[in-house]
Amino acid sequence: MIPVLLIAVPLFAGLVAFMLKDGAARGWSLFASLVTLVIALIAVALPGGSAELAVNVEWLTGLNSRFALQLDGLAGILCLLTALSYPIIFIATRGEQYKKAKNFFGLMMLSQAGMLGVFLASDALLFYFFWELALIPVYFLASQWGGEKRIQATFKFFVYTFLGSLMMLVAIIYISFHTRDHSFSIASFYGVKGMISGTDQEWLFWLMFVAFAVKMPIFPFHTWQPDTYEQAPPAVTMVLSAIMVKMGLYGVLRWLAPVLSIGTYMWGDTVSALCIIGMIYASLIAIRQDDLKRFVAYSSIAHVGLMCLAIFATTESGMQGVMIQLFSHGVNILGLWIVVYLIEKKYHTRKISELGGVAQKAPVLTTMLVIIALANIALPLTNGFVGEFLMFNGIYGSKATHYNVLFMVTAAIPIILGAVYMLKMVQRVFYGPVNVLTEKTTDIGWNQKFVLGLIVVLILWIGVYPEPFFQLTRSAAESLLSKMYFKP
Amino acid sequence: MNAIIISAVLGVIMMFSGIFLKKNSSIAALAILGIIVLLASTMLEMSGYRFFEIDTHGMLNFEVFGLLFNCVVFAATLALFLLNAKDIAAIGSNPGEYFALIFFVLCGIAIASSFSTLLMLFIGIEIISIPLYILTGSDKRNLRSNEAALKYLLMGAFSTGLMLLGIAFLYGASEKGTFVIDQLALGKAAASPLMITGLLLLTSALAFKVSAAPFHFWAPDVYDGAPTPITSFMATVVKGGAFIAFIRLFGDAFGDIKPQWQIFIALLAAATLLIGNVTAVFQQSVKRMLAYSSVAHMGFMLFSLLTLNTLAREGIILYIAAYCVATIGLFAIVAKMKDYSFEGFNGLATHYPKLALVATVFLLSLAGIPLTGGFLGKYYMIASVIQNGHFLWLVILSLVCAAISVYYYFRVIQAMYFKEGPGQQLETGSGFTGWLIVLALIVILLGIFPQWLIDRLYIIYL
Numbered sequence: 029m030i031p032v033l034l035i036a037v038p039l040f041a042g043l044v045a046f047m048l049k050d051g052a053a054r055g056w057s058l059f060a061s062l063v064t065l066v067i068a069l070i071a072v073a074l075p076g077g078s079a080e081l082a083v084n085v086e087w088l089t090g091l092n093s094r095f096a097l098q099l100d101g102l103a104g105i106l107c108l109l110t111a112l113s114y115p116i117i118f119i120a121t122r123g124e125q126y127k128k129a130k131n132f133f134g135l136m137m138l139s140q141a142g143m144l145g146v147f148l149a150s151d152a153l154l155f156y157f158f159w160e161l162a163l164i165p166v167y168f169l170a171s172q173w174g175g176e177k178r179i180q181a182t183f184k185f186f187v188y189t190f191l192g193s194l195m196m197l198v199a200i201i202y203i204s205f206h207t208r209d210h211s212f213s214i215a216s217f218y219g220v221k222g223m224i225s226g227t228d229q230e231w232l233f234w235l236m237f238v239a240f241a242v243k244m245p246i247f248p249f250h251t252w253q254p255d256t257y258e259q260a261p262p263a264v265t266m267v268l269s270a271i272m273v274k275m276g277l278y279g280v281l282r283w284l285a286p287v288l289s290i291g292t293y294m295w296g297d298t299v300s301a302l303c304i305i306g307m308i309y310a311s312l313i314a315i316r317q318d319d320l321k322r323f324v325a326y327s328s329i330a331h332v333g334l335m336c337l338a339i340f341a342t343t344e345s346g347m348q349g350v351m352i353q354l355f356s357h358g359v360n361i362l363g364l365w366i367v368v369y370l371i372e373k374k375y376h377t378r379k380i381s382e383l384g385g386v387a388q389k390a391p392v393l394t395t396m397l398v399i400i401a402l403a404n405i406a407l408p409l410t411n412g413f414v415g416e417f418l419m420f421n422g423i424y425g426s427k428a429t430h431y432n433v434l435f436m437v438t439a440a441i442p443i444i445l446g447a448v449y450m451l452k453m454v455q456r457v458f459y460g461p462v463n464v465l466t467e468k469t470t471d472i473g474w475n476q477k478f479v480l481g482l483i484v485v486l487i488l489w490i491g492v493y494p495e496p497f498f499q500l501t502r503s504a505a506e507s508l509l510s511k512m513y514f515k516p
Numbered sequence: 517m518n519a520i521i522i523s524a525v526l527g528v529i530m531m532f533s534g535i536f537l538k539k540n541s542s543i544a545a546l547a548i549l550g551i552i553v554l555l556a557s558t559m560l561e562m563s564g565y566r567f568f569e570i571d572t573h574g575m576l577n578f579e580v581f582g583l584l585f586n587c588v589v590f591a592a593t594l595a596l597f598l599l600n601a602k603d604i605a606a607i608g609s610n611p612g613e614y615f616a617l618i619f620f621v622l623c624g625i626a627i628a629s630s631f632s633t634l635l636m637l638f639i640g641i642e643i644i645s646i647p648l649y650i651l652t653g654s655d656k657r658n659l660r661s662n663e664a665a666l667k668y669l670l671m672g673a674f675s676t677g678l679m680l681l682g683i684a685f686l687y688g689a690s691e692k693g694t695f696v697i698d699q700l701a702l703g704k705a706a707a708s709p710l711m712i713t714g715l716l717l718l719t720s721a722l723a724f725k726v727s728a729a730p731f732h733f734w735a736p737d738v739y740d741g742a743p744t745p746i747t748s749f750m751a752t753v754v755k756g757g758a759f760i761a762f763i764r765l766f767g768d769a770f771g772d773i774k775p776q777w778q779i780f781i782a783l784l785a786a787a788t789l790l791i792g793n794v795t796a797v798f799q800q801s802v803k804r805m806l807a808y809s810s811v812a813h814m815g816f817m818l819f820s821l822l823t824l825n826t827l828a829r830e831g832i833i834l835y836i837a838a839y840c841v842a843t844i845g846l847f848a849i850v851a852k853m854k855d856y857s858f859e860g861f862n863g864l865a866t867h868y869p870k871l872a873l874v875a876t877v878f879l880l881s882l883a884g885i886p887l888t889g890g891f892l893g894k895y896y897m898i899a900s901v902i903q904n905g906h907f908l909w910l911v912i913l914s915l916v917c918a919a920i921s922v923y924y925y926f927r928v929i930q931a932m933y934f935k936e937g938p939g940q941q942l943e944t945g946s947g948f949t950g951w952l953i954v955l956a957l958i959v960i961l962l963g964i965f966p967q968w969l970i971d972r973l974y975i976i977y978l
C-alpha cells in the first residue's frame with residue numbers, strides 16, 4: 029500500500045494544484061511534499077520485505093504486464109532522496125515569483141509522482157510508463173519558465189531522452205518475448221539471462237544503455253545537459269540534477285546490469301572508458317568555466333561518471349558506494365544549486381569573474397557553501413568521502429575487467445581536478461576583495477539558512493555515521509550483485 | 517449486412533433531407549442521428565442480430581474483425597459529426613448532399629471490410645473513392661478545392677486502372693480461374709510470376725488509396741485543398757477503411773505465401789515512415805503537417821500488414837481508434853481557425869486553455885507518449901514486428917522516425933504554450949469544447965486500460 033501512496037499523494041496533489049489559486053498552490057504543494065516525505069520516511073523505517081512495501085495488481089492483462097511496485101533498499105534510498113528534495117527545493121526558492129504559479133507547482137508535483145514511480149516500478153512496461161511520465165512535466169516546466177533560449181535547449185533534452193527511451197522500449201519488448209512466461213515482471217527479466225544469446229545481449233545492451241546514458245549523462249550523450257541546466261528555472265534544474273540524473277544510474281543498476289549480465293560484462297570496459305573520458309573532459313571544462321550554472325553542470329557530469337564506473341566494476345564495495353553516493357550526490361548538488369541560485373538572485377550575475385568577497389558580506393552562506401564544496405570533493409568526514417572511497421575500493425578490486433588498476437588511477441585524475449575547480453571557484457567568488465557588485469548585500473534569509481543547514485547536517489551525518497544508510501541498502505546491493513555475477 | 521444497407525438508405529435520406537429541413541443545424545442533427553443508428557445496427561450485428569438475410573453467394577463475409585473495425589470507424593465518424601457537423605453543412609449551399617456522400621463512403625467501407633471476392637473489393641474501394649472526389653471539390657468557389665478534386669480524380673482513376681489490371685492478373689494466375697480470395701493462392705499458382713505481378717499491381721493501387729509512399733504525392737495537396745472537416749474524414753475514417761481492405765486481402769488470400777511479398781510491404785513501410793516524417797518537418801501549415809503525419813502513421817500501420825500476427829490484429833484496431841480520435845480532434849480545432857500556420861497557434865493556451873490542453877493530449881498521443889492510446893498503438897505495432905523476428909531494421913528505422921515526429925508535433929505545443937500571440941477568435945461553443953474533452957479522455961483511457969475496452973468489445977459482441 030505504501031508505494032501506491034508514495035505515487036498517489038504527489039499525483040493527486042499535482043492535479044489539485046492546477047485548480048487552486050496561484051498563492052494557495054504554493055502552500056499546498058509544500059504541504060503535499062511534506063506529506064510525501066513523511067510517507068517515504070515511514071517506508072524506509074519499515075523492515076525490508078514487509079508486505080506493505082509491495083503492490084501487485086492486474087493491469088494490462090493482454091500484454092502480460094502488471095501494476096507491480098516494490099520498495100527495496102535501493103528504491104527506498106532514492107525515494108527518500110526524491111521526497112526530501114522537493115520540500116527543500118520549495119523552501120529554498122520560496123521568494124521566486126512565477127507566472128501562472130499554480131501550473132508550475134502542479135507540474136512539479138506531477139514530476140515527483142513520475143520519478144517516484146520510476147524508482148518503485150517492478151514491471152518493465154510500468155517502469156517505461158513512469159520513465160516517460162517523469163519527463164513530460166519537466167519538459168513543460170523547463171520550456172515555460174526558463175531562460176531566453178529555453179525552448180530550444182529543453183527540446184534538445186526532450187528529443188535526446190525520447191529517442192533513448194524508445195530504444196529502451198524495443199529492448200524491453202524483445203527481452204519480454206524471451207522470458208519464460210512472456211511477461212514484463214522483474215523476476216522474469218532477472219531469469220532471462222540464459223535464454224538470450226551473448227551476441228543478442230551485446231546489441232540489446234546498447235539499446236538500453238543509451239536510454240540511461242542520456243539521462244545520466246555519460247560522454248558522448250551529455251551535450252544536452254549544460255544547456256538545459258542553464259536555461260531551466262532554478263527549481264527545475266535542482267530536480268533535474270538532484271533526482272532525474274539518478275534515474276539513469278538506477279536504470280543501469282536495476283534493469284540493465286542484472287538483466288543482461290553477459291552484455292554488461294562484454295561492454296563493461298568500453299563503458300568504463302567512456303565514463304573516464306567524460307569525467308576528465310567535464311572536469312577540464314569546469315576549470316575553464318566562468319558561468320556558475322554551467323560550472324555545476326559539468327562538475328555533475330564528472331561525479332556521475334564515477335558512479336557509473338563503479339557500477340560496472342561489479343564489486344560489493346563498489347555497489348555499496350554507489351548506493352550511498354546516489355543519495356549523497358543528490359544532497360550535495362542540491363546544496364550547490366541552492367547557493368548558485370542565491371548568488372544569482374542577489375547579484376544578478378552568474379559570472380565567476382564578476383563576483384568576489386561574498387564571504388565578508390554573507391558569512392553564513394559562505395560557511396555552508398564551503399562545507400558543501402568540501403563534500404563535493406570528497407573530504408573525509410563528509411558524505412562524499414564515504415561513497416567515493418567505497419567506489420574506488422570497488423573499482424580497484426574489480427574482477428570484471430583486466431584494467432582495474434588503470435581505471436582506478438585514471439579515475440583519480442578528475443577527483444584531483446575536482447578539488448582544483450571547486451576550490452578555485454570558492455576562492456574567486458567568496459574570498460578576495462569586495463567589488464562594486466558584492467558590496468551592498470546582506471546574508472541569506474531564514475528559510476535558506478534552514479535548508480542549507482539541513483543539507484550540511486546530512487552531509488556530516490553520512491560522513492561520520494553512515495551505518496543506517498548501509499543497513500538500508502545492503503541487502504539490495506547484495507541481491508543485485510548476485511544477479512550480475514556469472515562465469516564468463 | 518446491416519451497415520451496408522442502412523448506410524446506403526441513410527445516404528438517400530440525407531440527399532433528400534434538404535427538401536424537408538431548411539436549417540443547417542437540423543440537417544446536421546439528422547446526420548448525427550443517422551450515424552448513431554448505423555453504429556447501433558453494426559453493434560447489434562456483432563451480437564447476432566441480422567436485420568437482412570440476403571444470400572450474397574459468398575461474395576461478402578461478415579466476420580467479427582471487420583465488424584469491430586466498422587464500429588471503430590463509425591464511432592470516429594460520429595465524433596467527427598459531433599464536432600464538425602455544422603462546419604460540414606456550411607461548406608456550400610447543399611448541406612444535405614455532403615452528409616449523403618459521407619454515408620455512401622461509409623457504405624463503401626462496410627463492403628471493403630467484408631469482401632470475400634476481388635470484385636467486391638473493387639466495388640467497395642470505388643464506392644469509397646467516387647463520393648470523395650466530389651467531397652474534395654465541394655467548396656466550389658475555392659480554386660484550391662477544385663484543384664485538389666481534379667488532382668485526386670486523375671490520380672485516383674489511374675490507380676483504379678492499376679487495381680483492375682492487378683485483379684485481372686490474379687484471376688488469370690489462379691488455378692481455377694476465380695475471384696474468391698480464399699482460393700486465389702492455392703496450389704502451383706501461389707508462386708507464379710503472374711500472381712506476384714498481379715499482387716504487386718493490386719498492392720500499388722491500395723497503397724495509393726491509403727497514401728503510402730511512394731504513392732502518397734496526391735495526399736498533401738488534396739488534404740490541404742479539401743475543406744477541413746472533409747480532410748479530417750479522409751485522413752482518418754477513409755484511410756482506415758482502405759487499410760482494412762488491405763489487411764483482409766493479405767490476411768485471407770496471401771497469408772500463406774508471406775515470404776513472397778513481405779519484403780515489398782517492408783520497403784513500403786520504410787519509405788512511408790521516412791518520407792512522411794521527414795517531409796512533415798518542413799511544413800509551415802498545421803493542416804499540411806497533419807496531412808504528412810497521416811502518411812507517417814500509415815507507415816506504422818503497415819507493420820501490422822507485414823506481420824499479420826495476433827498482436828498485429830489486436831493492435832491495428834487500437835492504433836486506428838487512437839489515431840482517428842486524436843486526428844479528428846486536432847482537425848476539429850484546425851477547422852475553427854482561420855490561420856492554419858504554426859504561428860496561428862501562438863498563444864492559444866492563454867486565450868483558450870481548455871482547447872490547448874486537449875490539443876496537447878491529441879498531439880502527445882500522435883507522438884506516441886505513454887498514457888495515451890497512441891503509445892499503445894505504436895507499442896503493438898513495434899511488438900508485432902519484434903515477435904515476427906525478421907525486419908528488425910524496420911523497428912530501428914521507426915524509432916528514428918518517431919523521434920523526428922516529436923519535432924513537428926511539439927512545434928504546435930511550443931506555439932500554444934511557450935510563445936506569445938494575439939490569439940484568433942474561434943467560434944467554439946461549450947458543446948464543442950465538451951466533446952473535445954470527451955475525446956481527450958478517450959485517448960487517455962485507451963492509453964491506460966486498452967485491454968478493458970478491447971475485452972468489452974469482444975465479450976459483448978462475440
